[in-house]
Amino acid sequence: MPTLCHAAGTCSMGIHVILEEIGKPYEIRKMDFANQAQYKPDFMAINPKSKVPTLIRDDGSVLTEWPAIAMFLALSNPDKKLVPTDIEGMVRAQEAMAYCTATLHMQGWTRIWRTVTYTEIESEHPKIKARGKEIIDKGIAIFDKQLTGKDWLLGDFSIADCALYFLEVWFVERGNLALPANIAAHYERMKQRPSVQASRKYDGFA
Numbered sequence: 780m781p782t783l784c785h786a787a788g789t790c791s792m793g794i795h796v797i798l799e800e801i802g803k804p805y806e807i808r809k810m811d812f813a814n815q816a817q818y819k820p821d822f823m824a825i826n827p828k829s830k831v832p833t834l835i836r837d838d839g840s841v842l843t844e845w846p847a848i849a850m851f852l853a854l855s856n857p858d859k860k861l862v863p864t865d866i867e868g869m870v871r872a873q874e875a876m877a878y879c880t881a882t883l884h885m886q887g888w889t890r891i892w893r894t895v896t897y898t899e900i901e902s903e904h905p906k907i908k909a910r911g912k913e914i915i916d917k918g919i920a921i922f923d924k925q926l927t928g929k930d931w932l933l934g935d936f937s938i939a940d941c942a943l944y945f946l947e948v949w950f951v952e953r954g955n956l957a958l959p960a961n962i963a964a965h966y967e968r969m970k971q972r973p974s975v976q977a978s979r980k981y982d983g984f985a
């Protein structure tokens with residue numbers, strides 16, 4: 780069965796939700812980020828990028844990068860209908876997942892949480908964090924607009940919603956920020972899904 784290398788409260792929450800949606804057996808390898816488990820040789824032998832999500836598949840091969848893992852899981856479980864099958868729907872899923880992971884996560888939240896990677900000059904940190912917040916707010920507004928009159932980003936529930944979900948958790952639970960109306964409703968809808976409830980219970984979110 781597949782193994783998800785996962786750390787609580789990180790972006791791999793979204794992949795955990797997808798595995799729960801699929802409903803087949805899987806294992807979680809719990810990563811202790813507080814002890815820098817991602818930089819230990821045993822994990823780096825699995826994923827030299829030192830990142831979660833990392834998926835160890837049934838044949839032992841390792842898949843990294845959120846959108847690739849999500850697409851692999853969706854395409855290899857077509858009966859679960861977790862990604863549209865038409866070209867337009869599939870590229871829209873890629874578009875949403877790329878924006879969540881490459882821009883809002885990497886460009887936005889990284890500026891806020893890992894400001895020191897941008898500069899060690901502390902007096903510049905507020906400016907860098909403010910830029911991160913701007914990037915996040917812009918993205919949240921774009922997704923809020925996309926959700927106008929819709930329950931899910933692409934019409935039907937999909938892996939794109941699971942990408943937006945981990946950002947919603949960060950925004951609300953870690954940032955103590957209020958989401959605009961359509962995304963707030965999307966977050967509540969996500970929280971009604973048993974898959975999300977299982978992930979939240981595992982990670983200790985109410």
Ligand SMILES: N[C@@H](CCC(=O)N[C@@H](CS)C(=O)NCC(=O)O)C(=O)O
Nearest residue numbers: 789790817829830831832844845880
């Ligand atoms: N580009 C990767 C980024 C994954 C990523 O940055 N994951 C974070 C957790 S949210 C991580 O593993 N950080 C560990 C570290 O950088 O030490 C993806 O989208 O999967």
